[in-house]
Amino acid sequence: MLSLITWAPLAGALIVLMLPKEKERAIQAVSFAAAGVSLLASIALLAPFDGGSAAMQFVERCAWIPSLNIQYFLGVDGLSLPLVLLTTLMSFIALIGSLGIKTRLKEYFFWFLLLEVGMLGVFCALDLVLFYVFWELTLVPMYFLIGIWGGPRKEFAAIKFFLYTLSGSVFMLLAILALYFRAVPHTFDILELMRAQAGWDPRFQSLVFLGLYFGVAIKIPAFPFHTWLPLAHVEAPTPISVILAAVLLKMGVYGLLRLCYQIVPAGFRWFLPALVLIAVVNIVYGALCAMAQTDMKKMVAYSSVNHMGYCLLGIAGMSAAGFAGAVLQMINHGVITGALFLLVGVIYDRAHTRDLSAFGGLALKLPVYAGLMMLASFASLGLPGLSGFVGEFLCFLGAFPSWKWQTVISVLGVIATAAFFLRMIQKVFLGALNEKWAGLQDMTTRELVSVLPLAALMIWFGVYPKWPLDLMNATLARMLGQ
Amino acid sequence: MLNLSLLTPALALAGLALLILLADMLLPRGRERWLAHLAWISCAGVLCLLVRGLGDPAALGRGTLWTVDPFSQFFQTATVLAAMLCLLLSLDYRDLPRRQAGSFSALMLLSVSGLMLLTAAHDLLLIFISLELVSLSSFILAGFERSHPKSNEGAMKYFLFGAFASAVMVYGISLYYGAAGTTRLDAGAPPDPLLILSLLLILLGFGFKASLAPMHFWVPDAYEGAPTPVTAFLSIAPKIATFALLLRVYGAFFPAGRYGLQALLGLLAALTMTIGNFTAFFQNDVKRLLAYSSIAQAGYLMIGLAVGTPLGLQGAMFYSFVYAAMNVGCFAVVQAVGREGGYGLDAFNGLAKRSLGLSLAMAFCLLSLAGIPPLAGFIGKLYIFAAAVESGQYALAVIGVLNSVASVYYYFRIAQRMFLREAKGEPAALAVGPYVYGSLAAAVAGVLLLGVHPEPLIAGVRASARLLP
Known part of the structure; x- marks a missing residue:
């Protein structure tokens, strides 16, 4: 089943590659079918998934390169299943958003589906080499997706993204190799390594942690490795910004929890004080940067830095509430920021500017758009009743017992988050209508179809977060050794 | 024990080369392309011979100056395979004088047979003779486009550097004879200063062929000037065969650790990678860029040697094999594009619109060279x-x-031009010859398959990483 979810997009990509490039409808249809198969299959996993068990489920295992003891080993638990669901959902929604792409469709959908394979594989893989292969597989499609269909500085943004992320992941590769040779017998099996780590000395664990952390920190992005993000997010076409924010950043946090925390826990504990500081800087500095932006897309991009800080803070709390908050915050951030990028794309398509001060009073002309944008913004800044609040609250709750003053500063950071979103709402939607935009149209059906499911999720998880939390609780409890 | 029969494949190839030269004189004008095909078929035949002998105890053993072991068989197979792909490229290469198709292919075959001898040699005499056979035929091949000044310049530089490197190596060999009292490498001489000096000088000579920094200065000029199929050939076959030799001499006969050479080999590896990569940044000619890339690739191979463990040996063997596939792929595309647009990077502008297949093939080969999974180069680097x-x-x-x-x-930078830039004017479809397609398809299939399913090759490498003493 996991293989079906992971490889269906690849099958779609290969079919797209064989279609002649004039058949644009067929290309789109095949892409939707492939992503749809993944989405449906991942939803179908929910029924047989046992939320009360912390074990890996739907395990598929066979030898891939027996000489080096590398396996094809897939499985999901309460940590990865929500992320798989998030990936399939956001990919599908980004595909709806991709209907606006008009040039070089064949290549676009080919790279897009390949990207989806990589993302899904990362969350399913339980063998380090397989994990690394998928991890890197996301880079190349992303390079082309930003580089071909991006904004004015696309070439620079694309190569910067590629080189930046790659330089992190190669150190991850070295750490993986070090783990392989330390384990007896030599293995890349993540579960085996989790069991084997008890006997390793702390120095080795710290070194390996640093290697792994370097790879994931760039993806998260954790301060000071966040500088690739604003550029890549801003230059990428709308659907790709959605994917970048909603899924790619989650790969980093997932790697932190799955690899850094579970394989080298001693190294993780050693790094913890620094991690908390990084989390605080991410929250406060990210929010302040967002406040300084005049470009809406850039503002949302920096808000991602801010929100990933909450995740890090929750993780650093090392408590059930903190972990649950971090994972929930990953899901929420994916949904909310995905929606925000889609909405920013909507206005950019019409006005061809994203400058905050260029607008004003749009709520009069575009009531539906304004409503959705406000909903997403409020969810993002953590208004109680919407999903963002639950995740952030749990993160703070989980971190407070261990890190008092750090949490206090972070809570103050929330004010900055609220400030920049409210300022955006005020400048764009309230006040006198800028006559220049009197002719703007409200959202089309296609745009509504892509945003409404996300809006529904924001309200659902805000009112009733028990369902996503039930999925992950058993796994998180076991990760904490309870 | 003479055991000349062990060298049958190499000698057969040399014989066929001479036959083709002879036939070149007798054949009526206009039929020269037959000979090029014949050369390819000869290679294929020798390949069959080699593959049949793989792991066959009757095909293994020691002669007076040579040792045929699974290790040399592996590299002989790889070399012949690479040569076959390059010969395919040459069949579609327009700027080659048609009248000289016979002598061209004969020289290729002679060079390959020299390389095959090289991988099996355990005596400095045979090493020197086969290196000279390779060098002399390569000098001529590099300068084959006689009307082209760059070709002449490159060949001249190649020749001068080569002669210099040979002289240094011969000096090393004479010192070796003084220290060990024989030219046999398996004499097990103790590590005294004279012997180590001789090993260093010999390493310089080998380093020239394998394009290790700082003996790499001839590479960009020779590669840029040589006809593209020859560039592809020079960047692969001599390099991997020389690495076989390096692995044999500095891995098996004179383990670097015992002779205090390990730090030097590590330094050479680091230097070669770094110089190759960082100089490649500034190239605007694809052939020069790939030349520097091939220097850098030699640096990665060198890591396997510097490490000096069985895993390092296997790694270098695996990487040599996939390196051949990815480099042939790159040069096949370069030849197809360069046929109309020249070899500037600009020729690649907007290639994705002209031929998506060709661009994707090139992208795969480049990504594999860079070591991005799931391609073969990644497994090699891993x-x-x-x-x-x-x-x-x-x-x-x-x-x-x-x-x-x-x-x-x-x-x-190449991928960017292919996919991100627009071609000047209306993008016209690209005419690609059938032989180039064949060669490219084989290379790309290798790059993809060995990345996704490397197990057979790894098993082969493990079985072949056995050197007879």
Whole structure:
């Protein structure tokens, strides 16, 4: 089943590659079918998934390169299943958003589906080499997706993204190799390594942690490795910004929890004080940067830095509430920021500017758009009743017992988050209508179809977060050794 | 024990080369392309002979100056395969004088047979003779486009450097004879200063062929000037065969650790990777860019040698094999594009619109050279870096991965032009010859298959990583 979810997009990509490039409808249809198969299959996993068990489920295992003891080993638990669901959902929604792409469709959908394979594989893989292969597989499609269909500085943004992320992941590769040779017998099996780590000395664990952390920190992005993000997010076409924010950043946090925390826990504990500081800087500095932006897309991009800080803070709390908050915050951030990028794309398509001060009073002309944008913004800044609040609250709750003053500063950071979103709402939607935009149209059906499911999720998880939390609780409890 | 029969494949190839030269004189004008086909078929035949002998005890053993073991068989097979792909490229190469198709292919075959002897040699005499056979035929091949000044310049530089390197090597050989009292490498001489000096001088000579820094200065000029199929050939076959020799001499006969050469080999590896990669940044000619890339690639191979463990040996063997596939792929595309647009990077502008298949093939080969999974180059690098980590040579591993990251930058300069830039004027379809397609398809299939399913090759490498003493 996991293989079906992971490889269906690849099958779609290969079919797209064989279609002649004039058949644009067929290309789109095949892409939707492939992503749809993944989405449906991942939803179908929910029924047989046992939320009360912390074990890996739907395990598929066979030898891939027996000489080096590398396996094809897939499985999901309460940590990865929500992320798989998030990936399939956001990919599908980004595909709806991709209907606006008009040039070089064949290549676009080919790279897009390949990207989806990589993302899904990362969350399913339980063998380090397989994990690394998928991890890197996301880079190349992303390079082309930003580089071909991006904004004015696309070439620079694309190569910067590629080189930046790659330089992190190669150190991850070295750490993986070090783990392989330390384990007896030599293995890349993540579960085996989790069991084997008890006997390793702390120095080795710290070194390996640093290697792994370097790879994931760039993806998260954790301060000071966040500088690739604003550029890549801003230059990428709308659907790709959605994917970048909603899924790619989650790969980093997932790697932190799955690899850094579970394989080298001693190294993780050693790094913890620094991690908390990084989390605080991410929250406060990210929010302040967002406040300084005049470009809406850039503002949302920096808000991602801010929100990933909450995740890090929750993780650093090392408590059930903190972990649950971090994972929930990953899901929420994916949904909310995905929606925000889609909405920013909507206005950019019409006005061809994203400058905050260029607008004003749009709520009069575009009531539906304004409503959705406000909903997403409020969810993002953590208004109680919407999903963002639950995740952030749990993160703070989980971190407070261990890190008092750090949490206090972070809570103050929330004010900055609220400030920049409210300022955006005020400048764009309230006040006198800028006559220049009197002719703007409200959202089309296609745009509504892509945003409404996300809006529904924001309200659902805000009112009733028990369902996503039930999925992950058993796994998180076991990760904490309870 | 003479055991000349062990060398049957190499000698058969040399014989066929002479036959083709002879036939070139007798054949009526206009039929020269027959000979090029004949050369390819000869290679294929020799390949069959080699493959049949793989692991066959009757085909293994020691002669007076040579040792045929699974290790040499592996490299002979790889060399012949690479040569076959390059010969295919030459069949579609327009700028080659048609009248000389016979002598061209005969020289290729002679060079290959020299390389095959090289991989099996365990005596400095045979090593020198086969190296000269390779060098002399390569000098001529590099300068084959006589009307082309760059070709002449490159060949001349190649020749002068080569002559110099040979002289240094011969000096080393004479010192070796003084120290060990024989030219046999398996004499087991103790590590006294004279012997180590001789080994160093011999290493210089080998380093020239394998394009190790700082003996790499001839590479960009010779590669730029040579006809593209010859460039492809020079960047692969002599390099991997020389690495076989390096692995045999500095891995098996004179283990670097025992003779105090390990630090030097590590330094050479680091230097070769770094110089190759960082100079490639500034190239605007694809052939020069790939020339520097091939220098850098030699550096990665060198890690396997510097590590000196069985895993390092296997890694270098695996990487040589996949390196051949990815480089042939790149040069096949370069030849197809360069046929109309020349070899400037600009010729690649907007290639994706002209031919998506060709661009994707090129992208795959470049990504594989950069070591991005799931392509063959990644598994090769994984193997080599694993060897470095296993033996505790972390510095070398770190330099290696950083170089891989840096190399992405210039490989992507090509990808960027193919996919991100627009061609000048209306994008016209690209005419690609059938032979180039064949060669490219084989190379890309290798790059993809060996990346996704490397097990057969790894098993083969493991079985072949056995050197007879």
